[in-house]
Amino acid sequence: MSDYRAEFVEFAIASKVLCFGEFKTKAGRMSPYFFNAGLFSDGASLKRLGEFYARAIVDSGIAFDMLFGPAYKGIPLAASIAIALAGLGRNVPFAFNRKEAKDHGEGGTVVGAKLQGRVLIVDDVISAGTSVRESVELIRSAGAQAAGVVIALDRMERGIGTASAVQEVREQLEIPVVAVVTLDHLVEFLERDTDRQQELQAVAGYRARYGV
Numbered sequence: 001m002s003d004y005r006a007e008f009v010e011f012a013i014a015s016k017v018l019c020f021g022e023f024k025t026k027a028g029r030m031s032p033y034f035f036n037a038g039l040f041s042d043g044a045s046l047k048r049l050g051e052f053y054a055r056a057i058v059d060s061g062i063a064f065d066m067l068f069g070p071a072y073k074g075i076p077l078a079a080s081i082a083i084a085l086a087g088l089g090r091n092v093p094f095a096f097n098r099k100e101a102k103d104h105g106e107g108g109t110v111v112g113a114k115l116q117g118r119v120l121i122v123d124d125v126i127s128a129g130t131s132v133r134e135s136v137e138l139i140r141s142a143g144a145q146a147a148g149v150v151i152a153l154d155r156m157e158r159g160i161g162t163a164s165a166v167q168e169v170r171e172q173l174e175i176p177v178v179a180v181v182t183l184d185h186l187v188e189f190l191e192r193d194t195d196r197q198q199e200l201q202a203v204a205g206y207r208a209r210y211g212v
Helices: 003-014 041-061 074-087 131-142 165-173 183-192 195-210
Strands: 018-024 031-034 066-069 094-102 108-112 120-121 145-154 177-182
Touching: 003 018, 003 041, 003 131, 003 177, 003 183, 031 094, 031 195, 041 074, 041 145, 041 177, 066 074, 074 094, 074 120, 108 131, 120 131, 131 145, 131 165, 165 177, 177 183, 183 195
Parallel strands: 066 094, 066 120, 120 145, 145 177
Antiparallel strands: 018 031, 094 108
């Protein structure tokens, strides 16, 4: 595991964005962990979050011209990642969408840079893939190309069928999906911490039951 991935897991736990216990998922499963990127809610944590995303994007090698953050969690993500990339010497435009179209002023649903070229979608997680599909449709309808998706955590968990939501997005939309960390990285992190063996057993058991 790359050093920055281990740092990200530690950062998420310290920020209480990644929590352990019993949490009910959208699929009705009882998960031993929960990740909520919306809790990165101050300047310092958002700055670091953008830097972790930027590292993952650079490492992925995905070619892109701009960023797009779907409302709502994708909005601060796109801004923080754009700032982090600028700090690395890559200045890229970004845009985001409104949930409802604006009927005055410039109108429309997209705010920020014009959607054009290769557009990289940034979000926190992919649960059912609905947000990604809507984003891809919006990008393509503007005449641009969806370059891929970058998320914070890939739960590597089966959906209704045998594939995960991330795998379904890759296969159905034919675009790459990159995660800052995956469930495998989380398990590896827990294996190294002798004080978290209880959490390790719970997460490993959940992965054995629902993982892909």
